[in-house]
Amino acid sequence: xxxxxxxxxxxxxxxxxxxxxxxxxxxxxxxxxxxxxxxxxxxxxxxxxxxxxxxxxxxxxxxxxxxxxxxxxxxxxxxxxxxxxxxxxxxxxxxxxxxxxxxxxxxxxxxxxxxxxxxxxxxxxxxxxxxxxxxxxxxxxxxxxxxxxxxxxxxxxxxxxxxxxxxxxxxxxxxxxxxxxxxxxxxxxxxxxxxxxxxxxxxxxxxxxxxxxxxxxxxxxxxxxxxxxxxxxxxxxxxxxxxxxxxxxxxxxxxxxxxxxxxxxxxxxxxxxxxxxxxxxxxxxxxxxxxxxxxxxxxxxxxxxxxxxxxxxxxxxxxxxxxxxxxxxxxxxxxxxxxxxxxxxxxxx
Amino acid sequence: xxxxxxxxxxxxxxxxxxxxxxxxxxxxxxxxxxxxxxxxxxxxxxxxxxxxxxxxxxxxxxxxxxxxxxxxxxxxxxxxxxxxxxxxxxxxxxxxxxxxxxxxxxxxxxxxxxxxxxxxxxxxxxxxxxxxxxxxxxxxxxxxxxxxxxxxxxxxxxxxxxxxxxxxxxxxxxxxxxxxxxxxxxxxxxxxxxxxxxxxxxxxxxxxxxxxxxxxxxxxxxxxxxxxxxxxxxxxxxxxxxxxxxxxxxxxxxxxxxxxxxxxxxxxxxxxxxxxxxxxxxxxxxxxxxxxxxxxxxxxxxxxxxxxxxxxxxxxxxxxxxxxxxxxxxxxxxxxxxxxxxxxxxxxx
DNA sequence: TAGTAAAATGTAATCGATTGCACTAAAGTA
DNA sequence: TACTTTAGTGCAATCGATTACATTTTACTA
Numbered sequence: 001x002x003x004x005x006x007x008x009x010x011x012x013x014x015x016x017x018x019x020x021x022x023x024x025x026x027x028x029x030x031x032x033x034x035x036x037x038x039x040x041x042x043x044x045x046x047x048x049x050x051x052x053x054x055x056x057x058x059x060x061x062x063x064x065x066x067x068x069x070x071x072x073x074x075x076x077x078x079x080x081x082x083x084x085x086x087x088x089x090x091x092x093x094x095x096x097x098x099x100x101x102x103x104x105x106x107x108x109x110x111x112x113x114x115x116x117x118x119x120x121x122x123x124x125x126x127x128x129x130x131x132x133x134x135x136x137x138x139x140x141x142x143x144x145x146x147x148x149x150x151x152x153x154x155x156x157x158x159x160x161x162x163x164x165x166x167x168x169x170x171x172x173x174x175x176x177x178x179x180x181x182x183x184x185x186x187x188x189x190x191x192x193x194x195x196x197x198x199x200x201x202x203x204x205x206x207x208x209x210x211x212x213x214x215x216x217x218x219x220x221x222x223x224x225x226x227x228x229x230x231x232x233x234x235x236x237x238x239x240x241x242x243x244x245x246x247x248x249x250x251x252x253x254x255x256x257x258x259x260x261x262x263x264x265x266x267x268x269x270x271x272x273x274x275x276x277x278x279x280x281x282x283x284x285x286x287x288x289x290x291x292x293x294x295x296x297x298x299x300x301x302x303x304x305x306x307x308x309x310x311x312x313x314x315x316x317x318x319x320x321x322x323x324x325x326x327x328x329x330x331x332x333x334x335x336x337x338x339x340x341x342x343x344x345x346x347x348x349x
Numbered sequence: 350x351x352x353x354x355x356x357x358x359x360x361x362x363x364x365x366x367x368x369x370x371x372x373x374x375x376x377x378x379x380x381x382x383x384x385x386x387x388x389x390x391x392x393x394x395x396x397x398x399x400x401x402x403x404x405x406x407x408x409x410x411x412x413x414x415x416x417x418x419x420x421x422x423x424x425x426x427x428x429x430x431x432x433x434x435x436x437x438x439x440x441x442x443x444x445x446x447x448x449x450x451x452x453x454x455x456x457x458x459x460x461x462x463x464x465x466x467x468x469x470x471x472x473x474x475x476x477x478x479x480x481x482x483x484x485x486x487x488x489x490x491x492x493x494x495x496x497x498x499x500x501x502x503x504x505x506x507x508x509x510x511x512x513x514x515x516x517x518x519x520x521x522x523x524x525x526x527x528x529x530x531x532x533x534x535x536x537x538x539x540x541x542x543x544x545x546x547x548x549x550x551x552x553x554x555x556x557x558x559x560x561x562x563x564x565x566x567x568x569x570x571x572x573x574x575x576x577x578x579x580x581x582x583x584x585x586x587x588x589x590x591x592x593x594x595x596x597x598x599x600x601x602x603x604x605x606x607x608x609x610x611x612x613x614x615x616x617x618x619x620x621x622x623x624x625x626x627x628x629x630x631x632x633x634x635x636x637x638x639x640x641x642x643x644x645x646x647x648x649x650x651x652x653x654x655x656x657x658x659x660x661x662x663x664x665x666x667x668x669x670x671x672x673x674x675x676x677x678x679x680x681x682x683x684x685x686x687x688x689x690x691x692x693x694x695x696x697x698x
Numbered sequence: 699t700a701g702t703a704a705a706a707t708g709t710a711a712t713c714g715a716t717t718g719c720a721c722t723a724a725a726g727t728a
Numbered sequence: 729t730a731c732t733t734t735a736g737t738g739c740a741a742t743c744g745a746t747t748a749c750a751t752t753t754t755a756c757t758a
Contacts, residue, residue, distance in 0.1 A: 008744055019708045024746060034706060051467050055413070056744035059404045059713050066415075066447070066468075074436065075429035075649075084424045087450060091461075096447045096468060098415070101436060112440075118400050119445060228636075257636055264638075284633035287577075287606055289613075300424075357714055368738045373716060383736060405714035408743050 007048045015048075016040055027052070058120065066096045067310065068116040070126040072104045077282055078299050079127065082151055085303020086125055093311070095122070104129040110137040117144055123310045125303075127153040130192050147313045151306045152297070153195055161313065161324040163306040167197045170295040170330035171204020174249045174277040177293070177332055179212045181275050181340040183247035187220040187238050189231060189259065191251045201251045201279060220245060224255045231258025239266055246274055247338070253278035253285050253294055260292070260337065275338040281331075291335035298328055356397045364397075365389055376401070407469065415445045416659065417465035419475040421453045426631055427648050428476065431500055434652020435474055442660070444471070453478040459486040466493050472659050474652075476502040479541050496662045500655045501646070502544055510662065510673040512655040516546045519644040519679035520553020523598045523626040526642070526681060528561045530624050530689040532596035536569040536587050538580060538608065540600045550600045550628060569594060573604045580607025588615055595623055596687070602627035602634050602643055609641070609686065624687040630680075640684035647677055 009023040016023070018037065026033045026041035027050075033041075044050075058064045069086060071079040087097045098121065100112040109129050116124060117140075124141055126148065135155050141148045142159050150162035178186050188205045191198035202221075209216055219241060224230040231250060235258070238245050250256035256278030260270055268274055270290060278285060281296035309324050316322075358372040365372075367386065375382045375390035376399075382390075393399075407413045418435060420428040436446050447470065449461040458478050465473060466489070473490055475497065484504050490497045491508050499511035527535050537554045540547035551570075558565055568590060573579040580599060584607070587594050599605035605627030609619055617623055619639060627634060630645035658673050 022707055032706065053744050054468055055404065055408045059408050060746055064404070073433070075426065075433045077424065077426070080424035080429040083448070084422070084450065087423065087448065091449065098445045098447050099432070099436065100440065101433065119403055284636050287633045288636070289638045371737055381736065402714050409716055
């Protein structure tokens with residue numbers, strides 16, 4: 001239990017026969033200390049292997065140098081990557097990252113936020129759960145004066161900054177790409193439209209159709225969850241339609257994969273009969289024998305930028321509640337699942 | 350800035366005209382408080398929405414209810430899943446999980462541990478980085494009286510508990526399975542043998558050969574990293590050998606996938622010409638058109654058990670430095686990449 | 699050399715909760 | 729009634745660092 005042996009400024013002050021206040025000032029580079037004492041203190045501090053007690057500091061200052069990250073699941077590639085980005089940006093400047101998962105459940109979300117606030121974190125990064133509707137627990141964070149930053153999945157709450165990708169553009173890019181491949185009856189597998197991200201992707205899909213003068217057919221639009229089975233079921237339903245589809249744009253890579261597996265099972269040729277594009281650029285999309293076209297959300301970058309927004313925000317904290325909305329550009333990764341052999345050249349990455 | 354409005358025991362004591370000490374005792378269910386005062390305090394605390402200041406408590410007690418997790422990369426599926434397990438087990442009992450990544454670099458590992466100790470975490474969970482040789486930074490954790498628990502990748506340090514899987518058995522299971530499929534010239538793609546996990550898998554491989562009276566051929570054993578290219582290069586080299594191999598057991602799913610892609614490129618039939626088994630049961634292994642046989646490491650369970658070991662350890666902390674070594678059983682998941690059509694029945698899952 | 703400004707250091711309160719010790723008041727005993 | 733227990737509270741120190749304010753020391757000016 002060397003815990004008890006921890007060296008404090010009092011140990012230094014005793015050894016040098018000066019007051020603890022002076023030691024503190026010396027260690028904090030105050031200009032109100034003579035060069036001689038300064039050197040002496042620093043030397044002794046090093047000798048005794050002094051380490052500032054962050055707890056005492058936190059109690060005094062109210063700041064802990066800890067930030068919280070609240071996500072639905074931490075072992076989903078996307079969220080884990082965002083967290084990595086946050087961690088890489090904040091660790092070098094002395095912050096620690098505390099992670100919490102909500103399991104897509106508002107109750108957990110509320111509880112996690114409550115305990116985070118009670119732990120006096122200096123900021124919260126969060127991607128709301130699917131079941132989140134009411135935002136009063138989010139407002140309570142702001143009431144506490146704790147900066148909150150949404151990433152990817154956000155809610156519209158005044159005073160809250162956010163870092164997202166342009167999901168509308170993502171939806172547009174993917175759909176437009178499919179159209180460029182010659183597809184005309186493009187189905188869309190949407191996610192829970194309660195979440196802005198899925199709504200925007202859907203709207204991007206619609207816009208791409210509109211721009212290309214392709215009529216919208218509501219029968220081609222199905223809501224799925226991010227499970228393979230869900231995508232498979234949708235594909236089955238779609239292929240049963242009298243007028244055959246020739247492409248699928250899925251808001252989820254998992255649903256896209258499920259759809260592909262189901263289509264193959266039904267002897268449907270991919271990409272020539274049906275082209276498929278997913279969303280998220282999950283690692284597996286590029287590993288498949290038939291790699292899947294997808295939209296990359298640059299999650300690590302998203303985390304890094306969210307961290308930067310946080311750092312800016314606490315720097316100019318003087319009640320300047322300027323909310324910042326950063327929107328990243330999604331990247332289309334064209335792969336075999338949508339590269340039609342009839343098309344000579346595919347657009348560049 | 351409602352931060353300042355935080356209700357303290359002094360607010361309660363003032364309101365009730367009693368001392369803060371009594372309030373504290375009442376809130377902590379001390380038996381030295383009258384029922385009347387107790388009720389009064391609890392009622393007032395609820396009214397004022399009192400929340401215990403964890404920082405003050407931490408300063409006083411030296412315990413923070415935070416634990417640290419140190420892993421090479423947090424967005425690798427395996428580590429993210431272990432963290433999830435730890436989080437799910439510890440959050441309900443009031444702990445917070447702080448995560449750090451080392452990028453497989455000892456320097457970072459040392460630095461992260463140093464700052465974690467300085468933050469007064471109550472315990473550390475860790476998977477050592479590949480470059481870790483010296484263990485003095487680990488001993489310094491013990492010197493500080495902070496419980497340390499290794500998971501998956503461990504070093505032999507007296508007093509440190511660990512939760513791992515039986516990698517030897519994993520290596521044996523996979524290799525034995527390949528042999529059962531009729532394979533006789535089985536190559537092994539090993540990882541960095543500096544890490545115990547890869548060494549054990551290798552030894553399991555050797556043992557399976559020995560038990561089945563298959564001679565070891567050193568030409569069939571190659572060291573790779575966990576990259577696709579590395580596996581592909583190894584496959585190329587192996588297939589160039591005069592006496593053809595008929596199976597590959599890879600310590601890494603990524604290398605296995607790379608090998609499979611390379612073999613296909615060379616028109617080698619899988620699994621009938623060459624059967625392949627990987628290790629880790631990465632999500633993608635089951636998503637492939639040709640799903641890959643692999644060994645599951647039950648990472649979430651591993652995290653949960655590590656958390657339980659930690660909780661036990663701090664409960665009976667009275668210097669009873671009993672180290673606990675939990676070894677989990679790996680699970681072989683047989684998939685198409687190793688199911689030979691010549692074999693009638695495959696062993697059950 | 700006295701007088702004053704400037705520099706260096708010390709004192710003590712503060713951040714909230716806990717806890718050993720001391721004290722009061724109520725209850726029990728003879 | 730006098731005396732001992734004991735239940736119930738309060739006081740004040742403690743955890744370690746910071747900082748406004750007070751005080752001392754040094755340097756400088758006339």
